[in-house]
Amino acid sequence: MDRRSFLKSSSLVASGFALNSLFNQSVAQTNNAILPSKKHPLLLNFNENSLGMSPKAKDAIIQALPTAFRYPDDARAELLNNIAELYNLSDKHISIGNGSSETIQATVAMLANKAKQRGINIQLVTPDPTFNYAELYSLPLGVKITKIPLKADLSFDLEKMEQAASNFDGLSVVYICNPNNPTAMVTPYSQLEKWLGTQSDNVFFIVDEAYAEFVEDPSFISAIEFVKKGQENLVVTRTFSKIFALAGLRVGYGVAAPNTISAIDEFLSIDNTNTAGAVAAIASLKDKTFIAHSLKSNNISRKIVEKALTEIGLEYAPSQANFIFHKVNGDVKTYKQRMADANVMVGREFPPVVGWNRLTLGTPEEMEQFVIVLKQFHEKGWA
The missing domain is CATH 3.40.640.10 (Type I PLP-dependent aspartate aminotransferase-like (Major domain))
Structure with missing residues (x-):
């Protein structure tokens, strides 16, 4: 489901706002030892910037x-x-x-x-x-x-x-x-x-x-x-x-x-x-300081994900944005649903390019959590 389709469902919109609210409350508490949960999911599906806006x-x-x-x-x-x-x-x-x-x-x-x-x-x-x-x-x-x-x-x-x-x-x-x-x-x-x-x-x-x-x-x-x-x-x-x-x-x-x-x-x-x-x-x-911080955070997050994808042997496209396009072993819709069941909301497949998934790059802490789940999936043969 893309964001336009997502917005057409009022129930999904309401739950989306709730998820965002819950996640924003949890940002200060997250670290790479905590896995995503229903209360604190990872929202890595709409290319948003999880840092939030500049304090200024x-x-x-x-x-x-x-x-x-x-x-x-x-x-x-x-x-x-x-x-x-x-x-x-x-x-x-x-x-x-x-x-x-x-x-x-x-x-x-x-x-x-x-x-x-x-x-x-x-x-x-x-x-x-x-x-x-x-x-x-x-x-x-x-x-x-x-x-x-x-x-x-x-x-x-x-x-x-x-x-x-x-x-x-x-x-x-x-x-x-x-x-x-x-x-x-x-x-x-x-x-x-x-x-x-x-x-x-x-x-x-x-x-x-x-x-x-x-x-x-x-x-x-x-x-x-x-x-x-x-x-x-x-x-x-x-x-x-x-x-x-x-x-x-x-x-x-x-x-x-x-x-x-x-x-x-x-x-x-x-x-x-x-x-x-x-x-x-x-x-x-x-706010040039914030712009530099946002870019640095994104670069760190990208390197975290690229390292993990390389380690488990999943191909990815060279990213110059705040998301990364990577291959998935198996059906992408199944992978996406399993990620959702693990409280990780990832992107989707983009036909006619099949077998690839778009993943938003959140904060480095979020991507460390994502990598834990991804590696668990790989061990199960799901990714």
Whole structure:
């Protein structure tokens, strides 16, 4: 079950909130000698940041509460300026969304409307598997979905994606998640540069960089560099949900040429920013110590899991995000259910890539607990 399906069940939503509440209460008590329990489960399934938000972000929310009866216009404007300064761009290059997913939704809607006005066909070209919100937002609009399977090494088949766009009679919307979800793998800038750097009226790129702040691979360069060069058929989406741990406050943004941002904004909710989210995001951007701590914690957690996977002989993809994609011996659905029975909530399988499971990287303490369970499973022949 993915998070969208999860949210459709009210009973599951209620239990999910309860699990999160119980787990947050238990964080201070956990250590690698304590196994997960019904009261204190491990939630390693939705790529959340178990560290929780920056203390400065918490303080900013508390300080903003007395004026929360006012509309968040000033805080929103400040956030726009802060993001723009981060990339040496103007605030006209930035669009704030209710999470990066709203920016993706608005972009798809804008492009579908553009195709309708031009009287031409429209398709979404997307790798398979990848984060599927661009696809889900396209379906109700009658956008043709063209999926290009990953290569055997789990990398994007950019050549076939480009062919699919070139051979289409109409507007092609190309979705690229970098690092990709669920593989956590980076697509090097050198492989993207030629195609993404091409200005075209019939191709538009949505580059989802939700996990970019976790990347340390020097082959990765943000697609924001194309925006800086003035390219207009491109939007780069980012989020405060991951390294900044603000998933519950729903703050994301898009970076694009001013004309492109203006077109996208027409399809966004006018009041899509709340005071708590805005001030927390501003404080998070400024808290360099927390950002470094979040990255270090994630790297330690990754090494803990990679070491365990290597020891028991399970293949895994090279991760540059806060999750790791690894093989499972046997049926993934059975593995997932057995993990749930052991009070460990892991990710899922992503067809057409079968036999692999996506695991969120929690805190190092959480991953030490996960490794204990994983090794027990391996001894039983379950992993």
